[in-house]
Amino acid sequence: MADRNIVWVTGCKGFVGGVISERFERAGYNVVGTDVELSVCEPERLEAFAEEIQPGVIVNCAGIRRDATTLGTRVKAYEVNALGARNIALAANTIGATIVQVSSDDVYSSKLDEPVNEFDSPHPNTPYGKSKRAGEMMVRNTTDDHIIIRSSWLYHAQSGRMKDILDAARAGEKYVARMDQFAAPTSVSTYVAFMLKAIERHAKGTFHIVSRGRASRYDFAAKILEYAGYEPGKVLVPETDPKTAENVVLESLMLEMVGADLPTWEDDLRAYMAEENLLA
Template sequence: MHTILLTGVNGQVGHELRRSLQGLGTIHAPGSAELNLADPTALRDAVRALKPTLIVNPAAYTAVDKAESEPNVAFAINATAPGVLAEEAQRLGIPLIHYSTDYVYSGEGTTPWQESDATAPPNIYGASKLAGEEAIRASGCNHLILRTSWVYGARGKNFLLTMLKFGRERDSMNIVADQIGAPTWCRTIADLSSHIIARQPDWQGVSGTYHLVNSGTTSWYGFAEAIFRLAAARGDKVPSTLNDIATEDYPTPAKRPQNSRLNQEKLHDTFGLIPPSWEEALAMCFEDQR
């Protein structure tokens, strides 16, 4: 049985991991008031006091546009903190599971990204997440870096909840249609993570970077259409008009990738896992809210 240090428990993925990791060990899930990720010394001391046998780190600075104006905060949480956790994992001889993003890639082209493809983050957020990955690899600890995309769930701040809110308030909406990726339910991430952990008697030979998203792809426009179709079916007010627009028609402080497709062959070949389609996961998320 593991002694598990779980960070970011108040976030979307962290909240789901607290549920999904049940039965795999004793879970220690301190909130931000107890575990300050922006304070390397306090973070190191906390790990040494707990002496975990597994660290799971979904905590992240995810305000993509805000990161452009406060890069120091983004790098403290997304780069320095994972590096500290990795160094402590190496010192303890334990594995670290860390979550990253498709934003480490340039976002160009149409081919699904493979884990071995060159990275070229288009914004500060992506650069900070890539720096975190590099710090983990440099530590030498056994690790899984799980890159995901377009994460949503029934809590927190995400595209699903934003669409449902705006859908109640507006009759017409403009949605970007030329960015392509895989909407990924935070519970899919958590459940597949727990499957991976449960299958590892030791961590030899699996350390590395993997893509973990719901299967299939769509645009933000296609995602919004699916959300409103399910919302309307349960009686929610939805917009009468959805307009598809180009990225250039919706300027943001941080540049967004147009190609967020992630190849998942490595995940399947190594762990035998096939995530459900994004449509199936979205339907389950709606069912869970009833």
């Protein structure tokens, strides 16, 4: 019998999987994490593992990353991001578990004229985005008991851009930041908090979990430095490149319709930096 207090997190050693595992444990769940030792491309092993541990929820964070997905590696990306998601959904079906599929704003075109919500049809224009979109479709077609979560520019202090920006400032080095790439930065605290609420309320469907507003990479980096007590102008080097400019701003319409109070990206950042003792 599947136990809602047991959560299986695939890709538990990745950027998002590690944080989700830690914060779910903090919230009182019994978390079982797997990574490369149990490939999402092996459906029989996945089903056997699900039968063994009987999780009530499976959070699928396993995937080939955006920066590792090119035309040359797209076969592997589809194998993991699409068929892997289907395999996890099949394993969830065998024991009656909910699958939480971690998706991305990359399922939309990278150059949008206006913000997009959960009712707008995705049209990805990158190999990575297409593989993640295929994964969403595979999950929907395999089980009704699913939560698909998209977000953008997820950050935490232990790795990634936020750490790189603060490391550069502490070392007196420069950091190059794009002025022509826009999205809604979202902290892992906000992301996981609303993911937990969706699970606890037995929600189903597709949700955008993003902070409100829009920022460039430069705006985001400057605000991190400002809150940490540095002068952004002494650290940041602005950069633009029309070929790789982006504008993908998600709106959390589904959450807003049920009265969720999502923070602005600036308030979210300040609260997260306070939580991590990073404010000046």
